[in-house]
Amino acid sequence: MFRSLYAVFIFFIFIAIYDAGSFSKIPFVDSIGFVLDVEKGQWIITSEATTHALYINTAIVLKNLTGLNAIEACRLLVIFSGAATVSIIYLTAKSITKTEWASITAAFVFGFSFSFWKNAEIVEVYTYNCLWLSLFFFSLIKTFTEYKKVYILLSGLFLGISLWVHIENILLIPAFLIFLFYFRNDRKYVYSSLLIFGLFLSCLFLLNMSQGLPFNSVYSSEYGNWVEDSFKKTFVQYVKDFFKSIAYLIYNFNLFTFFGIAGAILLYGTHRKIFFVFLAGAVSVYGFSTFYAVSDNYVFFLPFNLIFALSVGYGLSSPKYAAVKKFSWICLLIPLGYLAVYKTAFLTEKGKAFHTFKKHKGGLNYYILPWMNNNTGILEFTIDKKTAPEPVEWMTTIAREYIELMKTKGYTEDELRKL
Numbered sequence: 001m002f003r004s005l006y007a008v009f010i011f012f013i014f015i016a017i018y019d020a021g022s023f024s025k026i027p028f029v030d031s032i033g034f035v036l037d038v039e040k041g042q043w044i045i046t047s048e049a050t051t052h053a054l055y056i057n058t059a060i061v062l063k064n065l066t067g068l069n070a071i072e073a074c075r076l077l078v079i080f081s082g083a084a085t086v087s088i089i090y091l092t093a094k095s096i097t098k099t100e101w102a103s104i105t106a107a108f109v110f111g112f113s114f115s116f117w118k119n120a121e122i123v124e125v126y127t128y129n130c131l132w133l134s135l136f137f138f139s140l141i142k143t144f145t146e147y148k149k150v151y152i153l154l155s156g157l158f159l160g161i162s163l164w165v166h167i168e169n170i171l172l173i174p175a176f177l178i179f180l181f182y183f184r185n186d187r188k189y190v191y192s193s194l195l196i197f198g199l200f201l202s203c204l205f206l207l208n209m210s211q212g213l214p215f216n217s218v219y220s221s222e223y224g225n226w227v228e229d230s231f232k233k234t235f236v237q238y239v240k241d242f243f244k245s246i247a248y249l250i251y252n253f254n255l256f257t258f259f260g261i262a263g264a265i266l267l268y269g270t271h272r273k274i275f276f277v278f279l280a281g282a283v284s285v286y287g288f289s290t291f292y293a294v295s296d297n298y299v300f301f302l303p304f305n306l307i308f309a310l311s312v313g314y315g316l317s318s319p320k321y322a323a324v325k326k327f328s329w330i331c332l333l334i335p336l337g338y339l340a341v342y343k344t345a346f347l348t349e350k351g352k353a354f355h356t357f358k359k360h361k362g363g364l365n366y367y368i369l370p371w372m373n374n375n376t377g378i379l380e381f382t383i384d385k386k387t388a389p390e391p392v393e394w395m396t397t398i399a400r401e402y403i404e405l406m407k408t409k410g411y412t413e414d415e416l417r418k419l
Contacts, residue, residue, distance in 0.1 A: 006104065007087040014083035014111050018120040021370070022075055025377025026419055028361045028395060029296065031123035032378050036402045038063055039070035046211050047164060047204045049219055054164035055125045071419060074123040082120030082127040086111040088134040089306070093313030095138075095145045096274070105256075105328045106313030112334040113252040113305060115298050117370035125166060126299050132162035133169065133303050137310065140179055144274050149189045155179065156193030160200025167204075167219050168300060171288055175281030182273050238291060245290040248298050252305055253312065254337055259324075260308045263315030282307045335370075342368045360388040379403060380417040 026032050037044065037056045041063065044053040055077075063073035090107035097103055110116060119126040139155040142148060159176055162169040176197065180190045208217045233241070250257050267275040282304050289300035316324060345351030345364050355363035362376040381392075382399040403416055411419075 006100070007091050010090050010104070010107055010111075011083045011087040014086045014120075015079060017111070018079045018082050018117075021117075021121050021373050022079060023122050023372040024374050026071065026379055027122045027372060027375055028366075028378050028381075028392070029122075030125075032395060032398045032402060034059070034123050034125070035070045035074055036398055036405070038074055039402065039405060046208050046213060046217070047167070048208070048213070048217050049167050052125045052165060054161070055128050055166075058128070071123070078120055078123060078127050081131040082111075082116070085116075085127060085130045085134045085306075088131075088138050089309055089313075092134065092138045092141050093310055095141050096271070096310065097313050097317035099313075099317035101325050101328055102313050102316035105316055105331050106309050108331045109253060109256045109312055109334070110305065110309035112331065112370075113309070114338065114370050115248070115252055115302055115305060118372075119299060119302070121370060121372040124299070126302050129162060129166045129169070130302055130306060132158055132165055133172070133306055136162060136172070137306060140175075140277060141274070141310075143179070143183065144271065149186055152180070152183055152186065152189040152193050153196065156195075156197035157200075160197040163200055163204060168285075168288070169303065170201075170219070171284040172281045172303065174284055175277050178280050179277045182277075233291070241290050245286065245301070248301055249308070251341075252301075253308065254334060256312050256331070259315035259321070260312040261315070262318065262321070263311035263313065266318055267311065267314055278307050278311070338369055357389055360386065360392070377417070377419065379419055383413050383417055 023031075026035055034052075034056065038059045041060055043060065044051055044056045047053045059070070059073050059077050062068070062077055063070055066073065066076070068076065086107050089110050090103050093103035093106045094100065097106075116127070116130065136155055136158040139151040139158060143151040143155065155176065159169065159172060180194060183190055204218045205215060209215065253260055264275070264278070267278065285304040285307075286301065289297055289304065292300055294300075315321065316328070342364060345368060346355070351364060354367075358364075358367065360376065360381060361367075366372075366375070378395055378399050379402070381388075382396045383403065403413075406416055406419075407413075
């Protein structure tokens with residue numbers, strides 16, 4: 001009973017937090033493309049690496065049901081998904097730690113982690129993706145801790161659905177297979193779970209081929225060769241990528257990074273099967289995300305961050321760290337850490353130079369602070385024909401299409417500048 005109440009409280013706390021900091025104007029990067037697709041209201045009937053069919057179609061359903069415009073429908077989906085994911089993190093951590101304060105702390109640490117918080121404040125696919133993955137991990141843990149066989153089926157269902165949101169989730173297949181191996185004696189449930197997952201996966205390929213797309217279109221895109229480019233880096237670039245990934249980890253989990261590592265070590269000693277399932281998923285996702293040749297690769301770590309947050313909870317629950325309980329409230333100060341880094345960056349010449357170079361996006365505000373209210377908008381940038389010191393033509397092209405579409409619905413340029 002209390003567990004459910006805590007989950008509800010956490011949900012509404014993060015609904016309020018994410019809503020308060022949500023974007024004021026459509027941000028740069030992929031946001032405008034998602035808003036345009038939802039505003040058009042045309043169902044996505046293919047599933048390429050960059051289409052995110054289930055995400056777009058869910059937002060369209062919300063738009064149609066609520067009467068909201070595309071911007072607000074996307075905002076609702078992202079904020080709801082973000083808050084729900086944090087609540088599920090709490091429930092999952094509670095199932096494995098059996099410790100209330102550690103589970104609540106782990107949920108807040110994840111909810112305040114930069115990458116997740118940032119994506120709960122803009123129009124992006126990643127919080128919705130995390131919602132399905134959090135349900136997947138919840139099912140895995142519930143199977144281990146309560147041995148309810150229905151969760152074996154649900155694990156295949158949730159991972160299968162997640163593929164329709166983001167194809168990166170195929171990296172969690174090794175973790176899923178190891179999980180099923182541990183319950184191989186329950187053949188009926190294991191085979192059924194594998195069948196459910198297989199159907200969702202195979203339908204991706206069948207759908208695309210039925211639309212005349214090639215077999216590999218499910219995991220590729222006409223807009224870039226990012227996977228191929230990931231194998232063309234120099235050794236020095238790979239080393240830099242690795243250290244950058246460590247920086248991402250620390251920026252997301254700050255001093256709680258220690259408890260995430262400690263939790264993994266403790267899991268190995270006490271719940272070795274869970275440890276190996278988590279290890280398979282963590283290594284696959286972390287390795288891919290570290291070396292993936294895209295500029296915003298930090299978002300691809302989010303499935304790993306889900307696992308790490310659960311490890312943080314398990315580390316905190318250890319009796320050897322019982323004294324930490326009285327200081328667990330410090331997780332509420334994480335936002336102040338972002339402000340401190342932000343203020344410090346402005347004291348350096350490199351920080352000032354970076355802010356100036358990225359001013360069109362919002363500068364250091366965009367890259368260091370997770371909240372997005374009073375942000376710089378792509379529509380205003382496009383209407384005023386501003387320029388940037390880096391390529392943004394692909395964004396402004398989509399923005400112009402959205403502007404023309406909204407003009408046919410009676411919007412003026414002055415009104416569109418505010419969106």
